[in-house]
Amino acid sequence: MAFPRELIRNFSIIAHIDHGKSTLADRLMQLTKTVAERDMEEQLLDSMDIERERGITIKSTAVRMFYTAKDGNTYMLNLIDTPGHVDFTYEVSRALAACEGAVLVVDATQGIEAQTLANVYLALDNDLEIIPVINKIDLASADPENAIREIEDIIGLPAEDAPLISAKTGLNVEDVLERIVSDIPAPKGDADAPLKALIFDSLYDNYKGALSYVRIVEGTVKPGDRIRFMHSGNEFDVTEVGIFNPRWQPVKELTAGEVGYISASIKSVAETKVGDTITLADNPAKEPLHGYKQANPMVFCGIYPADGADYEALKEALDKLVLNDASISYEPETSQALGYGFRCGFLGLLHMEIAEERLEREFDLDLVTTAPSVIYRVVMLDGSVRMIDNPSNLPSPMEIQKMEEPMVMAHIMTPPEYVGSIMELCQEKRGFFIDMTYLEENRVKLTYRMPLNEIIFDFFDGLKSRSRGYASFDYELGEYEESDLVKLDFLLNGDMCDALSTIVHRDKAYAKGRAVAEKLQEVIPRQQFEIPIQAAIGGKIIARETVRAVRKDVLAKCYGGDITRKKKLLEKQKEGKKRMRQVGTVAVPSDAFMSVLRIN
Amino acid sequence: MTGLYIHIPFCKSKCKYCDFVSFPEYEREDIYFVALISEIRRYAPLMKDRRFGTVFIGGGTPTSLKSGRIKALMDEVRKCFDIDENAEITCEANPESATEEKLMELIEAGINRLSIGMQSASDSILKTIGRIHTRADFIKSVENARTVGFKNINADIMHGLPTQTQKDYVSALELAAELDLPHISSYSLILEEGTPLWESVSNGAMELPDADETADMEDAGFIFLNEKGYTRYEISNFSKPGFECRHNINYWDNGEYLGVGLNSHSALSLKGDWTRFRNTDNLSEYISELGEGKLPVRDTRRIEPDEEMFETIMLGLRKCSGISRAEFQKRFGADMAVLYAPAIAELELDGMIEVTEDSIYLNNRGLDFQNEALLKFMEQ
Numbered sequence: 001m002a003f004p005r006e007l008i009r010n011f012s013i014i015a016h017i018d019h020g021k022s023t024l025a026d027r028l029m030q031l032t033k034t035v036a037e038r039d040m041e042e043q044l045l046d047s048m049d050i051e052r053e054r055g056i057t058i059k060s061t062a063v064r065m066f067y068t069a070k071d072g073n074t075y076m077l078n079l080i081d082t083p084g085h086v087d088f089t090y091e092v093s094r095a096l097a098a099c100e101g102a103v104l105v106v107d108a109t110q111g112i113e114a115q116t117l118a119n120v121y122l123a124l125d126n127d128l129e130i131i132p133v134i135n136k137i138d139l140a141s142a143d144p145e146n147a148i149r150e151i152e153d154i155i156g157l158p159a160e161d162a163p164l165i166s167a168k169t170g171l172n173v174e175d176v177l178e179r180i181v182s183d184i185p186a187p188k189g190d191a192d193a194p195l196k197a198l199i200f201d202s203l204y205d206n207y208k209g210a211l212s213y214v215r216i217v218e219g220t221v222k223p224g225d226r227i228r229f230m231h232s233g234n235e236f237d238v239t240e241v242g243i244f245n246p247r248w249q250p251v252k253e254l255t256a257g258e259v260g261y262i263s264a265s266i267k268s269v270a271e272t273k274v275g276d277t278i279t280l281a282d283n284p285a286k287e288p289l290h291g292y293k294q295a296n297p298m299v300f301c302g303i304y305p306a307d308g309a310d311y312e313a314l315k316e317a318l319d320k321l322v323l324n325d326a327s328i329s330y331e332p333e334t335s336q337a338l339g340y341g342f343r344c345g346f347l348g349l350l351h352m353e354i355a356e357e358r359l360e361r362e363f364d365l366d367l368v369t370t371a372p373s374v375i376y377r378v379v380m381l382d383g384s385v386r387m388i389d390n391p392s393n394l395p396s397p398m399e400i401q402k403m404e405e406p407m408v409m410a411h412i413m414t415p416p417e418y419v420g421s422i423m424e425l426c427q428e429k430r431g432f433f434i435d436m437t438y439l440e441e442n443r444v445k446l447t448y449r450m451p452l453n454e455i456i457f458d459f460f461d462g463l464k465s466r467s468r469g470y471a472s473f474d475y476e477l478g479e480y481e482e483s484d485l486v487k488l489d490f491l492l493n494g495d496m497c498d499a500l501s502t503i504v505h506r507d508k509a510y511a512k513g514r515a516v517a518e519k520l521q522e523v524i525p526r527q528q529f530e531i532p533i534q535a536a537i538g539g540k541i542i543a544r545e546t547v548r549a550v551r552k553d554v555l556a557k558c559y560g561g562d563i564t565r566k567k568k569l570l571e572k573q574k575e576g577k578k579r580m581r582q583v584g585t586v587a588v589p590s591d592a593f594m595s596v597l598r599i600n
Numbered sequence: 601m602t603g604l605y606i607h608i609p610f611c612k613s614k615c616k617y618c619d620f621v622s623f624p625e626y627e628r629e630d631i632y633f634v635a636l637i638s639e640i641r642r643y644a645p646l647m648k649d650r651r652f653g654t655v656f657i658g659g660g661t662p663t664s665l666k667s668g669r670i671k672a673l674m675d676e677v678r679k680c681f682d683i684d685e686n687a688e689i690t691c692e693a694n695p696e697s698a699t700e701e702k703l704m705e706l707i708e709a710g711i712n713r714l715s716i717g718m719q720s721a722s723d724s725i726l727k728t729i730g731r732i733h734t735r736a737d738f739i740k741s742v743e744n745a746r747t748v749g750f751k752n753i754n755a756d757i758m759h760g761l762p763t764q765t766q767k768d769y770v771s772a773l774e775l776a777a778e779l780d781l782p783h784i785s786s787y788s789l790i791l792e793e794g795t796p797l798w799e800s801v802s803n804g805a806m807e808l809p810d811a812d813e814t815a816d817m818e819d820a821g822f823i824f825l826n827e828k829g830y831t832r833y834e835i836s837n838f839s840k841p842g843f844e845c846r847h848n849i850n851y852w853d854n855g856e857y858l859g860v861g862l863n864s865h866s867a868l869s870l871k872g873d874w875t876r877f878r879n880t881d882n883l884s885e886y887i888s889e890l891g892e893g894k895l896p897v898r899d900t901r902r903i904e905p906d907e908e909m910f911e912t913i914m915l916g917l918r919k920c921s922g923i924s925r926a927e928f929q930k931r932f933g934a935d936m937a938v939l940y941a942p943a944i945a946e947l948e949l950d951g952m953i954e955v956t957e958d959s960i961y962l963n964n965r966g967l968d969f970q971n972e973a974l975l976k977f978m979e980q
Contacts, residue, residue: 526811528950528969551815554970556788556836561605561857561865562878563911570914570974577975 003076005257006186010215012080012096014120015105016113016472020135024105024167024176025063025079031173032065032077034246062201062213062259063246069181077180078244078259080200080215082119088347089476090295091201093122094275097291098200098215098259101129101184103176104151108134108142108164111150111443113413118474120155131179132159138166154439187257194285195219195227197254197262197278202269204323208240210266211248214278215259217289222253226281227264230288234271235281236264270326295327297345298406298477299352299372299456300389302333302499303359304341306366306579306590311340317363318342321355328355333390337499337583338368338593343390349456368581368590370499371597374452377404377480391501394487397538404480405451409434412446412463414471419444421466429454429462430505449478453503457597488513490520491534495584499593506537514543516596523592526550531586601653601684602868603850606636606673607861608659609883612697616730616800619792621863621881622660628883629666632862635890637676639860642895644680647858651682654847655689657711663697667705674709688752688846690715695733698741703748713845714745715785718755720764721772728762728806729797735775742779752843754783759821760814761789762797762806769817770824777828782843786821787836788814835918835967852919853927854912862886874903905932913940913977917970922954922961936960943980947973 015021028034065077082095096102102123106112123130132151134144144164151159163175197214204210221227225238240263242250254260266272274295277288305314318330329345346352352372359365378386378394379401388394410431414422416438423433423446431448439445450459455475463471488509490500500520504512513535520533524547535543555566580587610629611622655677662670670691677683690713691706698716706714716738720726723734733741738755745753755776759769776784791798791808800806809817822832830838834852837845850857859866863881867874877900880886889896903911909932916923928936937944937955944960947953952966952973966973 528972548812551812552818552968553972554835554968556790561851561859561867563851563865563876563915566914567911570971570978573971574975574978 003258005189005191005255007073008076008078008187008257009101009180009184010078010080010099010187010257010259011101011103011180011184012082012099012123013103013105014082014116014123014130015135016107016110016116019105019107019110019113019116020167021081021105024103024133024135024165024173025081027167027170027173028077028079028177029063029065029246030170031177032067034063034065062244064243064259067177067181069178071181073181075181076258077177080259088351089118089122089474090293090347091274092119093126094198094291095200096123096126096128097289098198099126099128100187101131101180103180104130104132104155104157105135105167106132106147106151108136108144108147109139111143111147112154113472117154117413118411129184130155130157131176131183132157132162133176133179134159134162134164135167137164138169138171150443154443189216189218189256191218191220191255191257193218193256194283195221195225195278195280196285196289197221198289199272199274199276199278201274202272202326204269208248208263210269210272210323211261211263212266212272212278213259213261214254216254216256218256218285219280220253220255221262221278221280227262227278228281228284229272230277230279230285231292232271232273232276236266238262238264268323268326270322273326295347297327297329297347298452299348299374300343300345301352301372302335302338302341302370302390303330303344303356304335304338304368304370304499306368308339310365313363314342314359314365314367317359317365318344320363321358325355327351335370335392335499337497337581337588338370339581341368345389349460366579366590368499368593369597370593371502372456373503374406374456376485376503377406378402379404388503391487391503392498394503397486402482403485405453405483405485407449407478407481408452408455408475409478410448410450410455410473410475412448412471412473413439414444414446414467415442416444418467418471419446422446422463422471425459425462425466426450429459430508450475451481451483451505452477486537488516489536490516491532491536492520492524492583492586492588493529493531495586496536497583497588499581500596509537510542513537517543517545519596520592521545521547523595524586524588527587529585601850601855602647602650603847603855603857604652604655604677604681604683605847605857605859605861605864606655606657606677607859607864607879608657608662608665608692609862610664611659611661612664612694613730613732614796616728616797617789617792617795618730619795620660623883625883626664628887629669631887632883633669633673635887636673636861638890638893639895640676640680642890642893643858643860647681650856650858651684652858653684653687654850655683655687656847657689657691659692661694661697661717662691663693663702663706667702670711671705671709674711678710688713690754690845690847692717693741693745695737695741698744700744700747703744703750707748707750712750713752713754714750715754715756716741716745718772718776719758720761720768721775722764722768725761725764725768729758739775739779742781752783753781754785754845755781756785756787759786759788759817760809762800762808764809764817766813766817766820769821773821773824773828777825777830782840783845784825784830784838785836786818786825786838788818831920833920835970849919852915854908854915874905874908876901876903908932909939910978914974917960917962917966917973920961920967922959924959926958940977940980943976946976 013021062080066074067077068074080095080098082092134147137144148159151157163172165172196218197216199212199214201213202210223238223240228235240250241254242248243260275292279285305311322328327347330342333343334340376388378388380399381401426448431450435447437445484506485503486506486509488502488504490497517533517535526547530549531547533545534541579590609622689711691711692715694717718738721735757772825838832838833844856868865878867876877897880896880898886896954961954963
């Protein structure tokens with residue numbers, strides 16, 4: 001028998017990194033005895049290593065809890081945890097679309113951050129009931145009044161009666177449960193209508209295949225049903241439906257209002273895309289739920305094995321990674337300097353870093369990554385258009401009529417004292433000033449239109465260092481705009497190194513060329529001959545550095561009878577040599593390709 | 601013949617660049633020697649078929665020990681081992697403790713070669729690197745050595761030291777040459793992680809000459825030594841004819857040696873297997889294990905023929921005369937020039953190696969890039 005729909009509450013938690021989202025989720029699960037305390041791992045929802053380390057949520061997850069409220073009723077609470085980063089805005093929006101309400105957690109010591117605000121707007125767009133909660137009130141520096149004022153001033157939400165809690169100690173967390181029950185509406189939807197299930201996430205399991213994490217909006221689904229993905233048109237037979245307890249637990253059926261998973265022997269998460277609508281093949285819904293978007297990679301880079309022999313291992317690792325993250329694209333490419341590798345596309349920089357880290361960690365690979373690039377729109381003389389995500393593929397300037405680059409609208413939140421230096425940074429990054437508003441006395445919102453390619457390098461680092469970590473930013477993708485772009489190449493001892501080429505604005509080419517040449521001069525070890533390093537635009541050399549020839553490479557002393565040191569040193573040199581890439585006559589350490597990305 | 605190395609782990613004060621196993625715990629000197637003597641005795645039956653052509657007492661500072669100690673040690677060594685009558689017997693000494701009396705004791709102990717830790721002729725540099733002697737102390741120690749009868753004297757000299765200039769370095773060589781020392785070991789400083797000098801350099805308190813400055817020093821020094829009649833016979837060793845250090849040459853020939861004392865290393869052919877091992881570097885373990893009648897041996901490894909061959913090359917190519925093809929053939933049953941033809945061809949192309957009918961050796965350029973050369977042999 002289906003659970004009474006009026007007793008179901010679907011909600012998510014919105015919070016800035018470190019403001020205590022996962023800790024609150026843990027407490028809620030403890031209070032509702034969803035997880036026995038002894039089984040409780042810290043921050044159970046964030047189950048990936050990297051998520052734990054970085055303190056952020058990358059994938060959405062969900063958990064079902066039962067709570068007997070003070071009104072005597074037992075409610076089913078479905079908590080849908082959302083990713084917490086700008087790269088995953090679309091995923092967040094779909095997860096929020098699966099809820100009727102959201103708990104907004106604000107750190108009483110910090111107030112509202114930009115990231116939070118963006119997600120609050122997403123929640124408001126999805127007509128969610130928002131329950132503000134002030135966390136960390138146990139800390140000495142807590143200023144709950146300020147946090148409440150910020151919520152009221154910035155978001156315009158009444159927060160006078162927001163629960164003041166400490167997720168860490170458990171103080172007043174029960175109030176949050178009561179407010180969820182009383183404030184968030186029960187889901188609507190007809191259990192007998194044609195099935196409409198919103199996919200808010202998907203996950204690959206070695207045994208079950210790709211699972212769709214869904215919110216049933218209308219209708220009912222059970223094992224044996226034939227389902228259809230309305231956007232892709234693919235059909236599958238349901239083998240299992242279940243709920244999150246928080247581990248998977250099969251149930252007989254999922255009906256309107258409920259949150260759970262559908263397993264249907266699907267081979268890859270690419271076939272169960274976030275935002276798609278699942279319906280029944282023999283009784284389909286008339287139209288899918290709105291809001292579906294194809295998630296397109298925006299940032300591209302070359303990924304190569306540090307040891308060329310690991311190409312197959314890298315390929316297998318990418319195959320597996322994509323099973324679980326359909327938003328990563330990859331195709332084989334070859335570089336003269338780096339050999340065989342892949343051109344990979346990501347939703348954003350963080351997404352890229354996380355994917356690299358997972359490849360290195362979960363698949364034990366050593367990688368070389370080239371500078372990230374956006375997709376440039378190149379209009380040729382004959383009027384045809386090419387989309388270029390790899391600088392090496394840029395046609396000759398002779399054939400190009402004009403080039404366009406993607407722009408973003410960047411919103412930066414900062415305390416007023418850093419406005420000056422942040423504006424300077426935005427200027428340096430070719431930003432166009434759009435707006436500056438005082439959200440309140442202590443918080444300014446700057447809006448700039450900026451080229452995406454300026455943001456993908458070190459904008460975030462620059463912002464953090466100029467604001468001592470206080471500023472944060474979001475961006476949304478805008479239009480393509482014509483721009484005076486050039487390809488900047490680097491030559492080592494006269495040979496061009498394709499893996500180092502980047503596309504930059506002409507005005508920045510000289511500074512960038514000089515900076516990279518200097519960096520290369522630092523990271524390329526001295527060899528038996530002198531190595532000129534040149535930065536060039538077209539055929540024109542714009543910067544030059546030299547790596548002087550090494551004079552000696554010998555261990556002066558062989559210690560008494562202890563030859564192990566000498567051998568270890570040689571082994572180390574041998575290992576180092578294995579990680580070198582040959583660019584013409586020059587041996588370049590693999591990490592040189594990455595270190596030039598980090599230039600200030 | 602086999603070499604014997606004896607380690608003395610005591611020093612009055614630790615130099616800032618030193619990461620050898622040595623410390624100023626003289627309160628444990630007596631018990632250390634009880635252990636050392638019992639170790640020597642334990643080896644006596646095992647070594648009964650070997651004759652020792654060289655003995656080297658290193659440290660630490662052997663001359664800083666109680667009087668009579670070295671004499672007693674050598675008496676025991678002679679009792680337990682078959683020491684060749686023409687054996688080269690070296691003892692290390694530091695200038696501040698090389699008194700006439702102490703050196704006399706060494707002579708009485710049968711020591712015939714003295715290796716003095718001079719390091720630099722500049723008092724300010726000596727102080728900077730934590731040495732407790734002066735230039736004058738060094739000159740005096742050489743006088744003392746001559747007075748008691750030492751003829752075969754070496755000075756250890758370093759370059760690449762903090763604040764050191766080319767002139768500083770050459771003037772140290774000059775002093776050794778003026779004193780007519782027949783042997784000079786000239787090492788460039790190796791900055792070892794964890795030493796006080798390493799700390800100072802890491803935190804910017806001290807600066808070392810860069811690689812080019814050090815290379816310049818080295819080149820100038822070598823030219824000077826050559827002019828003064830010293831022949832370079834190994835990467836860092838120079839001597840007048842007939843004064844090459846036989847103990848070290850045995851290492852570079854990948855010959856057999858036994859090490860006794862704390863953290864000493866050994867390489868022996870045991871039942872036909874080339875074997876390497878070392879002693880513990882922990883003084884308490886060393887003492888207690890020998891007290892229980894056990895040898896405090898660690899990391900015993902049988903060296904496979906391939907590895908033995910590479911070690912032979914790694915060590916042999918340190919010598920300016922290189923590797924004797926006949927010796928190599930005798931040891932491994934193959935011609936080195938044939939076995940390593942690809943590596944040798946590459947190195948010939950790079951202008952680093954010379955192959956004659958008798959031997960294979962690195963020329964001056966090859967010696968400068970010995971690591972590169974060895975990698976070629978390693979990778980082939």
